[in-house]
Amino acid sequence: MSTPRRIGTTARFSDIVIHGEVAYIVEVPGSSDADIATQTRELLDRLDALLMRAGSGRHLILMATIYLTDLADYDTMNALWDAWIPKGSAPSRACVQVAGLAQPGLKIEIALTAALASFPDTA
Amino acid sequence: MSTPRRIGTTARFSDIVIHGEVAYIVEVPGSSDADIATQTRELLDRLDALLMRAGSGRHLILMATIYLTDLADYDTMNALWDAWIPKGSAPSRACVQVAGLAQPGLKIEIALTAALASFPDTA
């Protein structure tokens, strides 16, 4: 059986894991002191880059879990999310308010699975 | 490679996404002002309908994540859940209390993956 392919691997996590026809990605914004609009834009930009590296794309997301620290940020996040998702390709999506994220000031974290546009080179 | 199949797709989310041999589903109850028993029953009914549309069923759930807003609702939810799951086919299950769900009054949300009973028509 195939071994998972890992990209951006530290002692704690990988930026991307690929197995079978699915990529597994978790990401946070770059700046943990910015407002929700900035954090969401940063996070979606990072997801674009990771999805491209994985051989996937934002139109191929299967399921996303959005963790917010404050539901007051819900509408602003959604407006950016809705505009980011290509028409007709929205994933299954859970969105919950958590009691906290790993870094103080961090307002959003997204975990997702995505289909691959093509088999990764090393599969 | 196969493209994901999406059902019930809005600008924000799909009710069902199917890829490979797995269906991805997230659902909430229909009424966000009812008690936990009513909300749980509504949600499980909706999941039945979605699983059927996906070519799956409640006996084929792989992993479920149950988000509750109040652990005081845990026992009531569990009694309905246990009765709903066919004997011998319970999934891996995480159940956590979150700080909030997207709509005020909403007490439960479930995200799950499920195996397909048959390949979807368009696969």
Place this chain on the structure above:
Amino acid sequence: MSTPRRIGTTARFSDIVIHGEVAYIVEVPGSSDADIATQTRELLDRLDALLMRAGSGRHLILMATIYLTDLADYDTMNALWDAWIPKGSAPSRACVQVAGLAQPGLKIEIALTAALASFPDTA
């Protein structure tokens, strides 16, 4: 299509579900009154046992979601996690603070998907 294989199945959940080339596992520590170091060690030991039964291993985890009830436990948990993950094989990882877990005193719960080292016997 293949039927999911389930191990350790109760009316509510299974310890392991296997489908395709993926194992689905959710676990909690054995003792819900111990400190975070003890609870994390117990949980990682249990995950080792479950992954072995699934025909997988800690080097094959695809995505992990770590639920903590107190972010003050983050550093202690991470030190044990980082030492537990074999070099170069860290999964995608989300870590969030939830408002509560199912049992009072429980400080950590982990949900994960893992690749299989070999096809399960009954596949």
